[in-house]
Amino acid sequence: MQVSAAIQSIIQQKLSEHFSAVRPVQFSGIGGESINETYRISFGAENVFCKLNSVSEFPQLFQKEKAGLELLAKQGILKTPAIIECFEQANSQVLVLEWIQPGEKTEGFWKKFGEQLATLHRISTDSFGLHEDNYMGSIPQSNRQHKTWVDFFAEERLKPMIGRCFHKKLLSKTHRQQFESVEKKLTEIFAEEKPSLLHGDLWNGNFMCNQNNEPVLIDPSVYFGHRSVDLAMTTLFGGFRQPFYEAYHHHFPLPKNHEQQWAVCNLYPLLIHLYLFGGGYLPQIENILRGFA
Template identity: 35%
Template sequence: MNKQQLEQLLGEDLTGMSSVGGGCIADSQVITTRSGRKFFLKQGFSNGMFRKEANGLKELARPGVIKVPDVIDCGDDYLILEHIEQGSKKKDFFEDLGHKLALLHRFEGEHFGFFEDNFIGSTPQENIPSEDEAHNWPLFYWNKRLMFQFRLAEKNGYADNTMQHLFALLEKVYEKILEGSEEAPSLMHGDLWGGNYMSDIKGNPVLIDPAVYYGHREADLAMTKLFGGFSAAFYRAYEETWPLQEGASERESIYLLYHVMNHLNLFGTGYYSQAIRLLEKLIR
């Protein structure tokens, strides 16, 4: 989308367009209008990714418990968002984030998944459940998350005999691993690592770049452990707001596996060993 198209869409002249970091994959810019309004523009893909992101942000906004950027407009190859000025984290930032994430997870869906497939990073993420998967979290998670990534790894040449053998063994025990943790479908950010939250000008938490679906909240929390960036106060506040079920720490590995497999498929063999270690841990 060029300057002229943006001016027509926003209804006023632009006085500035500056490139900024916008995650790992999108071409992102802050655009400023003559009246001083600012917007965040993402471009660089024409596969419908931005429409899916817009729908995810709108879904996260529904409970009204944590700030996400307002969607101004989107198309197949662009997304215009409210520009949120970044500020220093307030003193109780992580307590607030943990509390609000628990409240977000309290927002229940009618079934697991989402009304549309979307993306996690640039990887497609299948969300539309079969009749059997809609109310069976272990089956949904196995088919739509772990097996999707495994088949992609096979296609990419990463799933060697060792990985194939370990996945075959995991298939026999995944239901037992998840047994006893049943809950209603929770609204999930879906890709909650340290780069996908920020603090606004007042120091309040904001969630960005989601991969939204309704799932088991432990999967959202597991992702926060992959690269760090969340303090002990965050987890303490979450637990105080809505305690996790017994055995959550033992189930962490099966939820981490999805994200490690996704990173293997996105970035290559640097994540292979980590995937194998998780698989070996899970089948012990």
């Protein structure tokens, strides 16, 4: 997606208002995101981060991301990039955020991250879900509220993605039967806990370390769910160090069967990856399902 003259003009105006100065804007394309066009925008000595995408393909994608960032920021626990602007122009949607200059991920960083995530997970509410739906990456996800985690996870997470993958012939009838077996055991696997405020997509590409050695959350898929969702995602693609888990456990002790909970929670993101990227993710799913046969 090209940055149109109209969008450049709007961004120029918004940045002039935000920084109380009039300077030319310069766009530099950067990578790292699978569905968005991403840019570093230089505005004199200032830099900001910009995402572009299609309104028709992913309706309200950036509005939902903005709402998620605002909900996390409101808690005052973990940092998020400041939102500079979010708007639509013709069939384009644009999100402009504070530029985060990366710092070094020291042992102190990981301990702080674990402690802060544990504190975030103490934020609770009456139901599992959220007052509005959002996205997990490029996949719309329903946050219809339920009183129990087991009902929410089965109805709003597993079943919709199992259905999508089965329709796409990525899962067999045998796989569906295995998933049904897992669903019957959910009440045994997950002891009752209050809903936790989740980042929702906490893999190693969705946080940063700033120059003050502080964790910064990006690209959230927020809702109130079981805290094992976030912790499970940290293990799915690696990158998190042991001091993170030790600090988390110190401030919010993990249940004895947390590894079992994490395996089940990871079925959801693995199903999404299976749906988006194909059969390379099926062996991981099958390995988890075998563990609950």
